[in-house]
Amino acid sequence: MTRRTMFQKGEVHNKPSGFWGMIKSVTTSAPGSENLTLIQQEVDALEELSRQLFLETADLYATKERIEYSKTFKGKYFNFLGYFFSIYCVWKIFMVT
Numbered sequence: 263m264t265r266r267t268m269f270q271k272g273e274v275h276n277k278p279s280g281f282w283g284m285i286k287s288v289t290t291s292a293p294g295s296e297n298l299t300l301i302q303q304e305v306d307a308l309e310e311l312s313r314q315l316f317l318e319t320a321d322l323y324a325t326k327e328r329i330e331y332s333k334t335f336k337g338k339y340f341n342f343l344g345y346f347f348s349i350y351c352v353w354k355i356f357m358v359t
Contacts, residue, residue, distance in 0.1 A: 265298065 331337045 332341060
């Protein structure tokens with residue numbers, strides 16, 4: 263939107279060609295271009311925030327599903343088997359040593 267506004271006001275100029283055009287483009291900046299870079303930086307930061315929030319939300323849903331699964335009979339059964347085999351492995355390690 264800022265680029266469109268700058269274009270409508272005539273602040274956006276075509277890039278000049280030639281050696282002097284390159285020198286002029288390096289030494290001077292178009293009015294409002296600083297504002298445009300600040301807006302672009304803010305947009306990039308907000309996009310990263312959005313990405314992080316999505317990942318956190320997906321992680322929370324996965325955790326919620328794991329908790330709901332652990333309340334079922336099958337979840338409790340697998341939890342018991344996990345504890346049983348953990349104790350069995352520790353017992354076997356002590357028997358070998």
